């Protein structure tokens with residue numbers, strides 16, 4: 001998501017109650033449900049949360065799950081705070097947001113401690129030479145494998161067919177097990193029942209793009 005940089009956003013994000021300061025966390029003091037939320041509930045991450053509607057609504061609907069939204073741009077995170085503020089009267093405390101690059105996640109989390117990862121409308125990086133930057137390339141799949149608990153899943157949605165097909169190939173090559181795929185999520189009655197739309201999903205489905213989804217486990 002390319003938004004015009006908001007001045008001071010790097011400092012402004014730190015003043016919000018949802019802000020999870022990665023700088024105080026490392027492998028000796030890792031981010032776990034216990035350390036951050038003071039309970040032992042499952043921990044779900046959205047990588048590249050953008051404006052945050054998906055993760056905020058998930059948190060409201062599932063009070064017994066802890067959610068952390070990961071976003072690399074502070075400016076984008078300010079928009080996610082605004083989304084949260086729209087819902088703040090709901091009074092939930094199972095959501096945090098963290099401003100880091102996904103490539104660095106292992107530094108902050110405990111191995112084999114994440115219960116689910118969501119990847120929603122990840123940047124497609126269409127050029128072949130940028131393939132390694134796609135969040136479903138080998139480099140990132142290796143990180144997710146280290147973070148996820150045994151049998152935990154990744155749920156991936158996109159409207160980009162090339163990225164979707166690349167991801168299926170990449171998952172297979174890296175010995176991930178693909179549990180579910182659809183090339184038209186919004187017309188898959190069963191799967192769509194519990195679907196929470198992201199900002200990009202709303203935008204692209206209004207343009208009549210099909211939404212692709214897969215669920216996979218390392």
Ligand code: SAH
Nearest residue numbers: 001048049050072101102120121198199200
């Ligand atoms: N999930 C949202 C936003 C999708 S756009 C939605 O579906 O509406 C992709 C988002 O991922 C952007 O906000 C971008 O800044 C973020 N992003 C891309 N690469 C990232 C990375 N390596 N680490 C953290 N965030 C990343």
